[in-house]
Structures are given as structure tokens and as C-alpha cells.
Amino acid sequence: MNTPENSLSTIIHRGGASGVTGSCHQLIVNSESSLLIDCGLFQGEDAQQDSFEQLTIGFDISTVKALVITHVHIDHVGRLPYLLAAGFNGPILCSKPSAKLLPLVIEDALKIGFTRNARRLIEQFLQRVDEQLVPLDYAKWHTLEATSSLKIKVKLQRAGHILGSSYVEVSLRETNSKRRERLVFSGDLGAANSPLLPAPKSPSRADVLVLESTYGDRLHEGRNERAALLKRAIEQALENKGTVIIPAFSIGRTQELLYELETIIHRAGRGSLWQSLEIIVDSPLAARFTQVYRDLKPFWDDEAQKLIKAGRHPLNFDALYTVDNHTAHEQTVRYLAESGRPAVVIAASGMCAGGRVVNYLKAMLGDPRHQVLFVGYQGAGTPGRDIQRYGPEGGWVMLDGERYDIRAGITTINGYSAHADQRDLLTFIKRMRHWPKAIRLVHGDTSAKLALKAAIEAMADKHQQPITVNLPENSV
Incomplete structure (x- = not known):
């Protein structure tokens, strides 16, 4: 859980850090407030390692103020039924296109999952999802919490991965001390030359960047x-x-x-x-x-x-x-x-x-x-x-x-591939006006993470930017 000194938050990876799938990242602000970024299913070897854990939510969700969905692929949203079954009743934030796609994904997952042929249960669940969904416009701040001591805001930006995909900017500010922190969760970033969708544009700044690394060790064809x-x-x-x-x-x-x-x-x-x-x-x-x-x-x-x-x-x-x-x-x-x-x-x-x-x-x-x-x-x-x-x-x-x-x-x-390659991922960092001080590489095989880590460190050294690159593990 390495975080920069004087950080206002802690990140715990509930999936997607030790492998490629099961993305779920908990941003803990204090003992009363946290956010979940995605809540996906494990697949392939990741599922073999975590096959039981993913069928339940084995961590405390009492502080979770909201679930933010980057996009609707099953390895990013597939544990949503279990999250709701565990008692989560807060807002589910996503882009407007994702809000239209999410019910289709969840309905299909439920049909082949634990509620096969139980149409009534599926409809009840979908109604509950609909009640908790909060579709957001791109590039606009949404205030999640504003107290006398703390302000938490979230903004979605186009990620170019699939329709509705987003990367997430989180702004934290202590009202009394004026301390601020900006965190960015990449979700899955799209390749620069993908058809149909515009390529992602980098945020202006990030103190901490949680970055996917699926193709961190290779370059795509043109x-x-x-x-x-x-x-x-x-x-x-x-x-x-x-x-x-x-x-x-x-x-x-x-x-x-x-x-x-x-x-x-x-x-x-x-x-x-x-x-x-x-x-x-x-x-x-x-x-x-x-x-x-x-x-x-x-x-x-x-x-x-x-x-x-x-x-x-x-x-x-x-x-x-x-x-x-x-x-x-x-x-x-x-x-x-x-x-x-x-x-x-x-x-x-x-x-x-x-x-x-x-x-x-x-x-x-x-x-x-x-x-x-x-x-x-x-x-x-x-x-x-x-x-x-x-x-x-x-x-x-x-x-x-x-x-x-x-x-x-x-x-x-x-x-x-709908995923950014190494060049795209480096460009996402390089085009920030203020580079992150800490980067956490997730959503990739070990070889991809290590290659991307070396490439980021070489780029940071060339531009004389102090960046710490970590390879975190899941903590479910």
C-alpha cells in the first residue's frame, strides 16, 4: 500500500493488481469514507487463484460512499451482484453510455450465473441497479462528500477503450489544512488508433496514478x-x-x-x-x-x-x-x-x-x-x-x-486490441502538465508490468521527473 508521504489517502487493491482481471480498487480517505473503483470478476488463472473469494465480498464495505465504474467489461463489473448482496446501497457512478450498457451486461451474467432461469430475481436485481445508477457527464466534477473537514469530488474522462469507458479523477481536499490530493485511476485505456472512439486525452495532473499495464511490454501494429x-x-x-x-x-x-x-x-x-x-x-x-x-x-x-x-x-x-x-x-x-x-x-x-x-x-x-x-x-x-x-x-x-x-x-x-500499448501508456503520463509522484501498475502480467516499470523509470530519468513506480498485490 505504498503511498506518497503526506498522502491524504490509502489505496487497497481488492483485485486487478496481482493479475490482469478482477479489477477492484478501494480508495480509503479516512475511517469513515472510501470509494470503490470497479468491482470485477477474476478470469483465467486469476479465477483459479481466487475462485471462492470472488463469490463473496470479503472486505468491510461500511465506509464505501460510492462505486465508480470505469467501463462495463465483466472483469470490471462482474462482482456487482455480490457487492449489492453484501449490503452496498450507495450510488453507482458511471458515464451515460455505460449506464445504458451496464444492465445488458449484468442481465447476461445473471442468466448464466447463480440465478439461471430465475427471471423474477433478475428483474428485481436490475431494478435495484437502476435505482442506484448515477450517470455522469464526461469532464464535469461530481461532489460525493462535502463536510466541514473534507471534500471529495469525482470526474470521468473518456478512456477510448469501449463505448462509455472512462478514467477516473478523484480530488481530495482537507477544508481546514487546505491540503489537496489528485488521484487518477486509468481503468482500461484505449489504443491511440482505435476506430469509432476518440483516443484518451491525459489529465492535467495527478499525484498518484493507478495505471493499467495489459500491453505494457509491447507495441501494436499501425x-x-x-x-x-x-x-x-x-x-x-x-x-x-x-x-x-x-x-x-x-x-x-x-x-x-x-x-x-x-x-x-x-x-x-x-x-x-x-x-x-x-x-x-x-x-x-x-x-x-x-x-x-x-x-x-x-x-x-x-x-x-x-x-x-x-x-x-x-x-x-x-x-x-x-x-x-x-x-x-x-x-x-x-x-x-x-x-x-x-x-x-x-x-x-x-x-x-x-x-x-x-x-x-x-x-x-x-x-x-x-x-x-x-x-x-x-x-x-x-x-x-x-x-x-x-x-x-x-x-x-x-x-x-x-x-x-x-x-x-x-x-x-x-x-x-482495445488496450493501449506501451507507447500509448507512456504518452498518457508524458502529456500531463504535472507528472505523478507515484504510479501503481495494475491489470497486467508480471512481465508486462516489469517492462512498463522500466520504460516509465527511463522516461522519468530522461525528463528529470521524480517518480516512484510500484507493483502492488491484491489484498482481498
């Missing part, structure tokens, strides 16, 4: 390079008369891919193979998220706005098909596996740990006509990581307790 890799991978499957399977999270990655695929199809022109290619989104949840993305066009970036004005529909084009019910899903899997009809299938889950993508993998991994294209982070201990690692060597993977040989082509494009 926008043109990754589009060329995507085009090449799909054209290879077209030549092989196979299917390209893209495991993708229902929110964020799916919509960015649709945007890029519409651009490729548009540029290919009439008469090309691309004009006959079907783009299939096999995820009811992804389809619902995509509709919300369409409804929230004002939050898109300038590039996407220009396409709309030109009459283009990047998330709703002619070659796009959605698969809704399970019967249609099973029929689609059989048809594509047997027919050799070229297609691109985008299906959840993003790390192949469950969901409809698993059925495609079972049916097609053993056939060299097909391609599996990874466009996002694959956590250690997930089937996605195993396919990514062992597939190019002709290895195998366990899916639902059965072994499947991998003969399909395996391609990874890191540039489509």
Missing part, C-alpha cells in the same frame, strides 16, 4: 498494417473455402471489427470476392450491444461521424447477418463446417472460455480450411491462450473437458 493483416487472413480463408472464426468480446471489439470490415468491403468494390462474403455476428448480446452503439452515435469519433454523413453505415451494412436463437446457431455451425462457404464469424467469448465460439472451434479446429483469428488479449489459463500458443505447432486444446487437435490456421493481430 492502423493500416493491422487492416492489411485482417484482410490477408480473411482472403486466405476465402481461397481455402473456409471460415474465419474471430473470438471477440460482445462489447467493444465486435463493433470495432464490424467498422473495419465495412471499410474493407467498401474499398474492395463490386465484383470482388468480398462482395459475396457473409459477416456473421453469432451472439445475441453482441447484437444488442451493437444496436446500443448505433443509438449512441454522438459518442463516436470524428472519422465515424464523417462516414455517417457520407451515407455509410459502418455497423449496419448489407453483408452483415446476426444469429439470434440457439437453433439457428447450431444450424450455422453445421452449415459452415460442412459446406465450405466462406464466411467471417464473430462470436463470444473473447478468450474462448465459453459461449457460442466454443461450438465453432469444436467443429472447425481440426480442419485446415479454416482460420482462427485472435484480435484481443488472451489471458493465461484460458483456451484462447492455449490455441494461440500451441496451434501454430499443430498442438491441441481442451474444450469442455475434451481434447481437440488444432489443424486450422492460427493468426494473431495485436493491433486490434
Whole structure:
């Protein structure tokens, strides 16, 4: 819990510090007041280590004045049901787009979780979430507490990771002593060249920065390079008369891919193979998220706005098909596996740990006509990581307790990650007018954290900035 001298607060990491998932950070101001930044589920190896702890909230929440949600990915909001079950009845602060997306995420999580088929309980829970939600505008301070001795304010800024994603600025001020402190929690920061969403802009200052480090040890391909890799991978499957399977999270990655695929199809022109290619989104949840993305066009970036004005529909084009019910899903899997009809299938889950993508993998991994294209982070201990690692060597993977040989082509494009790379993370710090005195690296594998720590220290030394970089551990 290393904090700068004379700090007004203490940070305890309830998840997301010792690994990549389960983000949950408690900012303790005094014995009566604290905040939670996110409350997410552990996944992959993180879940294996903390499988029991995450099903309950094992720490005191009596001082928690509010939960602040950076974005609605399940590893940032998945423990919300357990937090409410533990008695939390305070405000849930998030951006306005996140407020529209959060109920969809939680409803889906509850359907496959501890309340399967219990529609009434799900509706009661969603109503409670709705009552506690406080949607905030970006870039405006929200006062959480103002007493004779202390003032706590929160401000959300665009993070560029998924629609509605935010980084959080917290302002603390002791009324009597005039002491002040500014803390910034990055959440997940988006890559600088992501489609659809504007890149994050740095805050003016931070005394303490809690910074994600998912891709702290690597650089992404450029926008043109990754589009060329995507085009090449799909054209290879077209030549092989196979299917390209893209495991993708229902929110964020799916919509960015649709945007890029519409651009490729548009540029290919009439008469090309691309004009006959079907783009299939096999995820009811992804389809619902995509509709919300369409409804929230004002939050898109300038590039996407220009396409709309030109009459283009990047998330709703002619070659796009959605698969809704399970019967249609099973029929689609059989048809594509047997027919050799070229297609691109985008299906959840993003790390192949469950969901409809698993059925495609079972049916097609053993056939060299097909391609599996990874466009996002694959956590250690997930089937996605195993396919990514062992597939190019002709290895195998366990899916639902059965072994499947991998003969399909395996391609990874890191540039489509919704996470900032090392350059983006350094830029986020460098563009602050007043650099932080302390940085705590979270949300990353050890190798990524160590590489980013070394890069930050080298940058700080070059610019003669005194920065202490810590690698904290979870304290659940």
C-alpha cells in the first residue's frame, strides 16, 4: 500500500493488481469514507487463484460512499451482484453510455450465473441497479462528500477503450489544512488508433496514478498494417473455402471489427470476392450491444461521424447477418463446417472460455480450411491462450473437458486490441502538465508490468521527473 508521504489517502487493491482481471480498487480517505473503483470478476488463472473469494465480498464495505465504474467489461463489473448482496446501497457512478450498457451486461451474467432461469430475481436485481445508477457527464466534477473537514469530488474522462469507458479523477481536499490530493485511476485505456472512439486525452495532473499495464511490454501494429493483416487472413480463408472464426468480446471489439470490415468491403468494390462474403455476428448480446452503439452515435469519433454523413453505415451494412436463437446457431455451425462457404464469424467469448465460439472451434479446429483469428488479449489459463500458443505447432486444446487437435490456421493481430500499448501508456503520463509522484501498475502480467516499470523509470530519468513506480498485490 505504498503511498506518497503526506498522502491524504490509502489505496487497497481488492483485485486487478496481482493479475490482469478482477479489477477492484478501494480508495480509503479516512475511517469513515472510501470509494470503490470497479468491482470485477477474476478470469483465467486469476479465477483459479481466487475462485471462492470472488463469490463473496470479503472486505468491510461500511465506509464505501460510492462505486465508480470505469467501463462495463465483466472483469470490471462482474462482482456487482455480490457487492449489492453484501449490503452496498450507495450510488453507482458511471458515464451515460455505460449506464445504458451496464444492465445488458449484468442481465447476461445473471442468466448464466447463480440465478439461471430465475427471471423474477433478475428483474428485481436490475431494478435495484437502476435505482442506484448515477450517470455522469464526461469532464464535469461530481461532489460525493462535502463536510466541514473534507471534500471529495469525482470526474470521468473518456478512456477510448469501449463505448462509455472512462478514467477516473478523484480530488481530495482537507477544508481546514487546505491540503489537496489528485488521484487518477486509468481503468482500461484505449489504443491511440482505435476506430469509432476518440483516443484518451491525459489529465492535467495527478499525484498518484493507478495505471493499467495489459500491453505494457509491447507495441501494436499501425492502423493500416493491422487492416492489411485482417484482410490477408480473411482472403486466405476465402481461397481455402473456409471460415474465419474471430473470438471477440460482445462489447467493444465486435463493433470495432464490424467498422473495419465495412471499410474493407467498401474499398474492395463490386465484383470482388468480398462482395459475396457473409459477416456473421453469432451472439445475441453482441447484437444488442451493437444496436446500443448505433443509438449512441454522438459518442463516436470524428472519422465515424464523417462516414455517417457520407451515407455509410459502418455497423449496419448489407453483408452483415446476426444469429439470434440457439437453433439457428447450431444450424450455422453445421452449415459452415460442412459446406465450405466462406464466411467471417464473430462470436463470444473473447478468450474462448465459453459461449457460442466454443461450438465453432469444436467443429472447425481440426480442419485446415479454416482460420482462427485472435484480435484481443488472451489471458493465461484460458483456451484462447492455449490455441494461440500451441496451434501454430499443430498442438491441441481442451474444450469442455475434451481434447481437440488444432489443424486450422492460427493468426494473431495485436493491433486490434482495445488496450493501449506501451507507447500509448507512456504518452498518457508524458502529456500531463504535472507528472505523478507515484504510479501503481495494475491489470497486467508480471512481465508486462516489469517492462512498463522500466520504460516509465527511463522516461522519468530522461525528463528529470521524480517518480516512484510500484507493483502492488491484491489484498482481498
